[in-house]
Amino acid sequence: VLRLIEIGEIVWSVMKFRLSGACVVVVAAIMIYGVARPKGSPDLSQLQIDRAQERQLVLRNGFAIRNASLTHRVTQDEIPFVAGPEQLPQTLAATLPPIEGFWISTDSTNGIAAVAILRSDADSFVEVWGACQPTDCHWPPRPLRVVEPSTELGQAGQLKATLDGPVERSAIFRHDGQALLVEVAARYRDDSGRKDNHITERFTRPFAPTSNAGLPTLPPVGSVVRDKYQREFGERVPIPAIFNDERSVDCSRNGHLTTTAYIRRPGNRSTLLEMYLSHDGTVVTAKRVSTVITPAGTFKTLVVIVRYGATVSADGIELFEKAQKQINEDHAAFARGRGYAAPLVVFENTNIVVPREAIGDPRRLTDVRAAAASRGVSPTGYQLVIAIDPDPAHFAGGLSTPPNGDVYVGNFGHWTSELAQPEWTAMARVAYHHEVAHQWGWDHDWSPSCGETKLGFEPFMAAPVLLGWEDIDGDGLPEIVDDTPYGVRR
Known part of the structure; x- marks a missing residue:
């Protein structure tokens, strides 16, 4: 009743001030809208649509509505608007589109x-x-547009970039x-x-999508880093692995926080x-995605x-085997x-x-593998092939x-006489703790240092938490052998 009284007052005001016929048409439209709009329906000119609701509007309509304005539009057939949170089915309003995330x-x-x-x-x-090798090639971020909307509730249809x-x-x-x-x-x-090509590939989500509800409480920095994973990769890592030692700086005194997550x-x-x-x-100063060897398990290793x-004595191999035992220890x-x-x-x-x-070029790993095969040892079946030169x-x-x-270790010590145990031990440490760690994804900048700064995880090159x-x-x-690493759900 109050609503109708308000409308009547508007009409009386219009008549009183003798508005033009065009204005009367506008007022009539307002009257019709006010009477016909269902009770409780939102006024789109005032409604603030939150991101979850807006996301659904994009998927259903091909463009978003923010405060009754179109912020993004693609060419497609008209689709009825979905407007107002109370008009959205609860399952749709509460569910994020499954196409979003890291695949x-x-x-x-x-x-x-x-x-x-x-x-x-x-x-x-x-x-x-x-x-790509050694790290995957990053294509610059590109906007997505809907080219074919989905007819299924909560699905994103086809997107194009x-x-x-x-x-x-x-x-x-497409999902x-x-x-x-x-x-x-x-x-x-x-x-x-290269010839033009067309490929179709299939991807999977490594972990079940998670919401903010039930996330563990972390220190402030940990919480910020967790949010960065979601923002930068679309993957929520509930408890991220972090190395944040301010002693870890390069010779220009530059340092940073490093975080990693193995999937x-x-x-x-x-x-x-x-x-x-x-x-x-x-x-975030840098980010990267790489395909690496998992840093866990028994590694069958061929060493040439x-x-x-001048440098390899008759007992050289025995000395190197002692060094290998120390690596395992x-x-x-x-x-x-x-x-x-x-x-x-x-x-x-x-x-x-x-x-x-008997070997072409020890620095060329194909020659190393060929030399091993010529000695009756096939490199097939070995996860690691190491050349000690x-x-x-x-x-x-x-x-x-x-x-x-493939790993190569040269004469970094400038040795010109027979290697004794300390030299063979140094060669083994460079091979296994340094170069093999690169196979696991380790980069020198994970924990930068200058000179002989000790950071507490020696003899390893990287903080164990990052591996x-x-x-x-x-x-x-430990997370690397955990089916639910970093607190995630499968």
Whole structure:
């Protein structure tokens, strides 16, 4: 009744001031709207639509409504608006679109390693990581638009993104049950001679989507880092692994917070998420996605020692085997110190000595593998192949080509005489603790240092927490062998 009285007063005011016929039409429209609008329905000119509701409007209509304005529009057939939270089915209003989040390829040999579909205010965008070595190739974030809306409640339909440049790519993303299908058409304009191609790949969510409800309480920095995973990768990591030691700086006194998350895949592979942030966690300075060897298990390792008369004595291989035993003891001691039942890492070594003249180029790992095969030892079946090359005439450091398992260690000590036990131990530590760690995804900048700064995790090169070797979610298992790592749900 009060509503009708208010409308009557409006009409009386219009008549009193003798408004034009056009104004009367407007007033009549207001009257009709006021009477016909269902009780309790929102006034879109005043309604503030939150992000969850707005997300559903985008998926149903192809564009978002924020305060009764269109912020993003794509060309498509008209679809009835869905307006007002009380007019949304509860299951739709409360459920995030399943297409959003971090997705990994179901086949580690595919051309695309991972996809993140993210939201920023009213817009959706996608980031793609191509399968490259040693780290996956990052395609710049691109906006997504709806090209075919879904007829299913809560589904996103088909989304499209395009990437321009020397290689033009057009990608379609669509949900298929619990999987994400990605179709990519590539057109090469980079004079590489590559033929245009079209691929379709399938992706899966590594963990079950989680909401804010029930997340563990973390210190302020941990909570900020957790939010950054959601923002940067579309993946919620409830209890992130963090290394944040302010003593860890390079020679220019620059340091940062490092966080990693391993997502284990079939075989001995993992998808590794990495971020560098300011020490308070508020600023992301770098992020990366890589396909790496999982840093856990028994590693069948073939070692080819290149023999030089000046540096490799008759008992050289025995001295190196003692050094290898110490490497395994380092991992066993770490496990005992943490109360683990067994070491997380064990190297099962097969060692052969090859004369220098029997190998083409020790720095070329294909030549190393061929030399081993010529000695009757096939590299097939070994996860790691290590070349130890104490060349007295050519000094070199180390090389690791992840994730194919090839490692090279040169004469970094500039040795010109027979190596004794300390030198063989140094060679073994560089091979296993340094170069193999690169196969696991370790980067020098995880924990930068200058000179001989000790950070407390020696003899390892990286903080064990970043390799998943610590139990940070309190379930009794280190994260790298935990089926629910970092407190997530499968």
